[in-house]
Amino acid sequence: MRGTKKSTSPGQHDFVVVANRLPVDRVTGADGTPQWRRSPGGLVTALAPTMQSSGGAWVGWHGGVDEPLDEFDEGGIHQVPVPLSASELRLYYEGFSNATLWPLYHDVIVPPEFHRTWWVAYREVNARFARAAAATAAHGATVWVHDYQLQLVPRMLRDARPDLRIGFFNHIPFPPAELFAQLPWRARILEGLLGADLIGFQRASDTANFLTSVRRFLGVTARKGGVQVPGTSRVSRAETHPISIDAAHIAALAQDPDVRARAVQIRVEMGDPETVLLGVDRLDYTKGIRHRLKAYAELLDDGVVQVGQTGLIQIASPSREKVDSYQQLREEVEGTVGRINGEYDSFAATAVRYLHHSYPVEEMVALYLAADVMLVTPLRDGMNLVAKEYVMARGADGGGRLVLSEFAGAADQLRQAIIVSPHDIDGLKAAIMSGIEMAPPEAKRRMSSMRRTVESHDVNRWSREFLDSLMGNAPGTTEESSA
Known part of the structure; x- marks a missing residue:
């Protein structure tokens, strides 16, 4: 499959992004032919203007297996597909990335697995991404590598192209040294970064965890966030840069008449209860869905809330469905929903409306507008952008209440939310009731404050501040000269 046209030859791009996935999705056009469409993610939205103005390139996997593709242009961005075999997808992605690193970095909610074959595949795929980036970047270019799937790429790229300015952003938490110590290849990961x-x-605690691990496992002490890389005169800096959303886009959708009409329709479809609770998550064990359902079921059992007056919508988007722990989670969540509805449903109303689907952003904003109380209660989360989207959708009219886990990165910024530990079921129940019973003036004050925070710290500011900081640290800078 080809893109719209061939771009300049590799090695000519001054700005290169490297991520596990390309910023485009393959779709079927009206004429039945395969086409590419820009992905809706915030990272793409933030970086697209910079890439389009600079003739930037994006290196990533295109989503298919055993299918090499030529480079192509789409949406003003040069796309550099990195191929993966079915075996590499299983070992590198489903294995090391999502059954070793993901649980380890999320406080071992599920025990991580350590297999040398997975590590070998992870190392080989990272090398392939690094080679593609090296062949794409112009002399002295800026390369921005993203996330836990590609932690070896910065060092590999540095070895191949010392002329490059290289940034890395970790979108998920970085674990405490006591947990990171479990990883057999801990030193290799740190050297890669x-x-x-x-x-x-995302959070100051993540930055501190990383620097502690560098000191403990590499024997290098950081000074003001700068690490003198062993064996070189180069300094690598670690900083906190919390990611955000396209705030203006969410706010505009919240004022769209069609979206607002859909929000009214959602409430009618729910039986028009007095209070609509909403949870929106990937179906992932880190998101605290089981804890949330338990708290809600106990509120029903206590008689504090009644079906018909209160209803819960739980969106659980499909995620990593080939991984055993995710299959088990789906069975547990769907079983719990079935038990709650079986016990509390009436002919007129449903206790939990459970939807195992992904939805376009317009439908998500309609759901935000329909929800009186948003429940964002992960057990561990790097940021959680759903919380910020809800604030932007509801902040204009001052409606809505946000119940937010202290273990989500968003809690550092959205301090006017009802902050809770999802492990404390009684506390979670009390937080839900606080959201339901909060007086409108208090809710408006809190939501307006959080909206101002999100507006002033949107995804464009996040990318701009990271890149400005990166550009101020040229390759080969010593600690003394960068101080």
Whole structure:
């Protein structure tokens, strides 16, 4: 499959993004032919203007297996597909990335698995991404590598192209040293990350965890966030750069008449209860869906809330469905929903409306507008952008209440939310009731404050501040000269 046209030859791009996935999805056009459409994610939205103005390139996997593709242009961005075999998808992605690193980095909610075959595949695929980036970047270019699937790429790229300015951003939490110590290849991961000039994290605690691990496992002490890379005169810096959303886009959708009409329709379809609770998550064990359902079921059992007056919508988007722990989670969640509805449903109303689908952003904003109380209660989360989207959707009219886990990165910024530990079921029940019973003036004050925070710290500011910091740290800078 080809793109719209061939771009300039590799090695001519001054700005290169490297991520596990390309910023485009393959879709079927009206005439039945395969086409590419820009992905809706915030990262794409934030970086697209910079890439389009600079003739940037994006290196990533296109989503198919055993299917090499030529480079192509789409949406003003040069696309550089990195092929993966079915075996590599299983070992590198489903295995090491999502059954080793993901649970380890999320506080071992599910025990991580350590297999040398997975590590070998992870190393080989990272090398392939690094080679593609090296062949794409112009001399002295800026390369921005993203997320836990590609932690070895910065060092590999540095070895191949020392002329490059390299940034890395970790979108998920970075674990405490006591947990990171379990990883047999911990030193290799740290050395891989230190190939970057700047390493960005969501929370200050993540940055501190990384620097502690560098000191403990590499024997290198950081000074003001700068790490003197062993064996070189180069300094790699670790900084906190919390990611955000396209706030203006969400706010505009919240004012769209069609979206607002859909929000009214959603409430009618729910039986028009007095209070609509909403949870929106990927179906992932880190998201705390089981804890949330348990708290809601106990509120029903206590008689504090009644079906018909209160209803819960739980969106659980499909996620990593080939991984055993995710299959088990789906069975548990759907079983719990079935038990709650079987016990509390009436002919007129449903206790839990459970939807195992993904939805376009317009439908998500309609759901936000329909919800009186948003439940964002992950057990561990790097940021959680759903919380910020809800604030932007509801903040204009001052409606809505946000119940937010203290273990989500968003809690550092959205301090006016009802902050809760999802492990404390009684506390979670109390937080839900606080949201239901909160007086409108108090809710408006809190939501307006959070909206101002999100508006002033949107995804464009996030990318701009990271890149500005990266550009201020040229390749080969020593600690003394960068101080």
